[in-house]
Amino acid sequence: MNILNHFPIMSVMVLFIGAFVNALVGRKSSAARNGVTFVAITAALVMMLALIKPIMLDGEVITYWMGNWAPVEGWAFGISLEVDALSLFFALIVTVAVFASGIYSFTYMSHDDSQVNYYTLFLMLSGSVLGLVLSGDLFNIFVMVEIMTFTAVALTAFRTNYEGALEGAFKYLVVGSLGSTSLLVGIAMVYSQLHTLNLAQLSALIPQNASNPVLLAAFAFLFMGFATKAFLFPFQPLAADAHAVAPASISLMISGVLTKCGVYGIVRLVYCLYQNWDLPFVQYLVTGFGAVSMFICVTMAFNQHNFKRLLAFHSISQVGYVITVVGLGSILGISSGLYHAMNHTIFKGLLFLTAGAVQHQTGSLDLDRLGGLSKRMPRTTILFLIGAASISGLPPFNGFASKWMIYQATFQQGMSTGNPFFILVCVVALITSVLTLASFIKVSQSVFFGQLPEEYKDVKEVPVAMRVPMWILAALCVVTGVFPNLVEKFLLLPATNAVYSASAYIDHAMGADYAAAHGVFSNGILGIPASNCWQPATWLMLLFCVTCAVAIVALLGSPNDSKKLAISACDEDAEALDAKYESFFSGEEAVYSQVGGSDLFWGFKHNWRKYFSFMHDWHSGIVNDYTLYGAVAIAFVLLACVILL
Amino acid sequence: MSVLMNLFHVLVFPGLLFCVVMGVLLSGLDRIWVARMQRRVGPPLLQPLYDFLKCCGKETIIPRHARKAAFLAAPVVGFVALVSISLFLPVAGQEAVFSGSSDLVVILYLLTLVSVCMIVGAACSGAPFAGVGLSREMVAMISYELPFVLVILAVSSVTFTVTGNVPQSFSLQAIVDFQAANGALITRLSMIPAAIAMLLVIPCEVGNHPFDVAEAETEICEGTLSEYSGAPLAIFRLTHMVKMYIMAALFCVMFLGGITTGIVLLDIAIFVLFCIVLTFITSSLPHAVCARFKVEQVFKFYWTVVAGLAVISLILVWLGL
Amino acid sequence: MMVVNYVGAFALIVLGIYCMVAKRNLIKVVIGMGLVDYGANLMIVTAGFNPGGTAPIFSISELNMATFFVDPIPQALTLTSIVIGACVTAMSLSLVMKLKEQYGTLNTDEIRRLNG
Amino acid sequence: MFEKMIDDSMSKSPWIFHINAGSCNGCDIELVSVLTPRYDAERLGFRLTGTPRQADIVVVSGPITVQTRDRLVRTLAQVPDPKCVVSLGSCPCSGNVFKGSYAIDGPLEKWTHVDVSVGGCTPKPEAIIAALAKATEILKEKRKEMRK
Secondary structure, eight states: OOOGHHHHHHHHHHHHHHHHHHHHHTTHHHHHHHHHHHHHHHHHHHHHHHHHIIIIOOOOOOOEGGOOOOOBBTTOOOOOEEEEEHHHHHHHHHHHHHHHHHHHHHTTTTSSSSSHHHHHHHHHHHHHHHHHHHHHHHHHHHHHHHHHHHHHHHHTSTTTSSSTHHHHHHHHHHHHHHHHHHHHHHHHHHHHSSOOOBBBHHHHGGGGGGOHHHHHHHHHHHHHHHHTTTTOSHHHHHHHHHHSSSOOHHHIIIIIIIIIHHHHHHIIIIIIIIIOOOOOHHHHHHHHHHHHHHHHHHHHGGGOOBHHHHHHHHHHHHHHHHHHHHHOHHHHHHHHHHHHHHHHHHHHHHHHHHHHHHHHSSSBBBBBTTOOOTTTOHHHHHHHHHHHHHHTTTSSSHHHHHHHHHHHHHHHHHHHTOOOHHHHHHHHHHHHHHHHHHHHHIIIIIIIISSGGGGGGTTOOHHHHHHHHHHHHHHHHHHHHHHHHIIIIIIIHHHHHHHHHHHHHHHHHOTHHHHHHTTOOOOHHHHSSTTOOOOOHHHHHHHHHHHHHHHHEEEEESSSSSSSSSSSETTTSSSOOOOOGGGSSSSSSSSSOOOOOTTTTTTHHHHHHHHHHHHHSSOOHHHHHHHHHHHHHHHHHHHHHHHOO | OHHHHHHHHTSSSSSSSHHHHHHHHHHHHHHHHHHHHHOOOOOTTTTHHHHHHHHHOOOEEEETTSSHHHHHHHHHHHHHHHHHHTTTTOOOOOTTTTGOOBHHHHHHHHHHHHHHHHHHHHHHTOOOHHHHHHHHHHHHHHHHHHHHHHHHHHHHHHHHHHHOSSSSSHHHHHHHHHHHHHHHHHGGGTHHHHHHHHHHHHHHHHGGGGGGGGHHHHHHTTTGTTOOOOOHHHHHHHHHHHHHHHHHHHHHHHHHHHHSSSHHHHHHHHHHHHHHHIIIIIIIIHHHHHOOOHHHHHHHIIIIIIIIHHHHHHHHHHHHH | OHHHHHHHHHHHHHHHHHHHHHHHHHHHEEEEEEHHHHHHHHHHHHHHTTTTOOSOOOTTTTTEEEEEBHHHHHHHHHHHHHHHHHHHHHHHHHHHHHHHHOOOOBBBGOOOOOOO | HHHHHHHHHHHOOOOOOOOOOOOOSSHHHHHHHHHHHTTTGGGTEEEOOOSGOOOOOEEESSSSSHHHHHHHHHHHHHOEEEEEEEESSSSHHGGGGTOOOOTTTOOOGGGGSSEEEEEESOHHHHHHHHHHHHHHHHHHHHHHHHHH
């Protein structure tokens, strides 16, 4: 038996065993702690990378039956792991993010106490997330979701003395449990009808019983369960609370990885289990939830004064993009959604890590108090700008490549179905992108540019060990942005193909022809339409050409010998201030009329003041209210599914 | 040979040199027209060029709060990105130089990139007035982006509905080809509101007078440019001029495309003529007629009136007119 | 009657959610979470219950298609789920204790420093 | 290569930055009237800028009050070379009727080198244009000198 077949279970186990070993040996020595963590996360990453060849390129599916308990007479009772290209795609996202987060933690968390608990929980979180995406069993997905929520809550509250940490964790736990219960109820309903929980077998059986009302109700519960895990509207306040107070490395995990589990769940649910992506109602439901989350969260980000809370809202906004296009049900839609999911993990991880760096060095995340850090932390500033450009979708970074596909997908869907709803979604997506840009301008202006406050005069650049994971993510931002063709060939096409070939997924687990016997036919896809149109490499060459031309003209025209006309900059170390290099201002000398972060877009906020004040009150911070929103949303989706499907 | 040809396209026509010449020409004409409408003589035609050269000859001061590298790089990157747009536009009956990636969304984002470079430059300079300027620039951007997006969708949906399944939704080449076959888009009833909306978007996108909230020299001391001097300032001025040309050209491609005579030089002459007329309509006329808007008025105006026009156009397309 | 069980399960869930939504005391909110959990567990057990079925303990020779027994899988699931539920309750109670220490109150209206 | 062109444009595109150092607004109004259709200084390339960083010619009006002095000096230092300072009206030259006041710290020569002075209270627009035109010539000379 090929060793590669064992890699899925081994990669999950190595993380859990790492957690266990860490708890045993890591109490005293930080070297042992870091060593165990590093080995575990590296091993998981390497194993997932090794699976790229067989799964992504050769199109194989790996099914692993625990204890060799293979299906008997078409009934699968054993616990299984099933890895197709879609699972592997998300597993790669997870392991890369875990790797970056782990390495970052070594320095970032070095000042905290009881670190052994941190790494134990961290490895458990990583293992559970990886287990979730690789699992071939619905109930195991639930168990993994619970472990994931549980450890994430514990890690959110890890710095118990940090302002609001406990509160954020508690809200996350309470409202998160609503989602978990919803998932559990959905599973119970599915089991009561079909008496199996194996994903492959369910994928074959559910489409046959598509009109069964209990299964439709189960669809609603499962969808809302995963939506909670992706923090879609109306669960976004949780994400904001939890991200803002968690340590930055955990914010990366929550935003980059946990939300991806929700996305993975929804993709599996709609495209594999129920295979009802072409029903208009499902399209409206999923796309609608995505679009609403995308827009509300991006406007909420305008209100924020806390760096990480702002990032948290953007995180949900970007997940909204993913869900929106996942709901379209077109090939272009799903591939752009997967692409954006991947990119979101990369750039949002980078942004959270830079926020963590700022917090680590200055001790503050308050946008109204920080400023001018680009002088003191130039490398972090560059990293932040790369991340901000990516999330705002500026070419040539990866955010643009995927957003470009998203616009194409929504617009094509709108035009080919003649449905104005999708055109509206396209407009919302485009506007959201501008608003995202605006709020990152706000962050860069109020944290990295502008004047440096006196209290941060002696801030230092972050240590190299923290910059390394940031550089890894930044490099990924650029690489995946400049070579979308390669990403498409090696990652997107196989994953999209896997989404559309449920029968291959079923057959591999349940034996050949099982899918066909149950009436599930799917052929996969040949290619992604409208790809290859955006060629950043060509554009960059163009840019290079023009830059060279401008530079040559500038050189020819530059004054040959006069020194006075050259660029003059002030001497940084000079004690006496030279008035020539002071900023021009016409008021009193002592007062820097710095524009506060939240007032930066006054012209916009003034016109929308009623909306903003309503949304501010709506995010009341009271756990009961958030529970109510969640319960109402679940009830609404339940009713809609049962009545309309 | 093809490398040389490409180089010619990039550097001469329709690339760098043509952009700069057109930018200087249009903005010089604009200043003369505004002067004439105010019953003044106005500056010479080449005044923008003199301004540019003079700025190049001045000292470049980098303020104490500024980040040197970004402060100097921002104008260059913005300018280069802007010039690269001209290579995606299939102007004057020519195919775009890089037609493979020519796409309205790409152009939208490249225009955004240009504005972002200006904003980053302003943010880098660390000055209070620049801070106010960048915030206004960003609000102006939010304002015109919605109608711009709607216009783009309206234009694309016409070509999409008529030709059926175009492989690329927003392809500029497809739009021009469509117009070559079916007549310019502006002749369609459904496109007239969109064209008006686009005409209103142009001055704000360029940052011309009634909407130049970000560079209001009297209120906020040139806003985004308040700390710039010397060569970087010159490049920002040039960017502004070239943007006038690029936006006029974009309008030509979107609404007046496909008008060809077969003779290249004549085509170019017609195209230049269109650009000049458009500059008069979009830049000189509002400049001479209107006083500067307040920033919240700009936002309100664009999200209600202009966006409304574009939505009307979209609805008309949807109704099949 | 199985219907009673299902109705009971849903009643528990709804009661639990009501408790989570309406009660302003953190401890009561945690109790509500517990109720929701019990409702879900009851539902799973009911789903696998066959009236009159025997315990699912057989040697392989006894097993044939006609054997009538209670489905063992839901019971296993319920056990797992109960364990998880207990963990969640423990976790949330410990958080409540810490919250009481920090905020000096158990009233949810006053625990809202993160808002807007 | 472009040096000659740049030198030539130096006199064709002078941008003005106006500092009011305690003026009674009479000169300021006259300066603005220079830009109005009647006198139209824009045909010579003049343009009012809002920031000293972009200015070529700094026009100072008013008798340099103690309150404005520091700001005047600071702002003058922020103008990039080559630059020209024009004193507008009698006040910056001599102090005019305010001469000897405890609140005055003039004349302008005390703080900076003045290239062109326009007399009068207030000077006529024609005189202002003539002075500005002269300043542009000085600007060109300065630029040439700086190159050497």
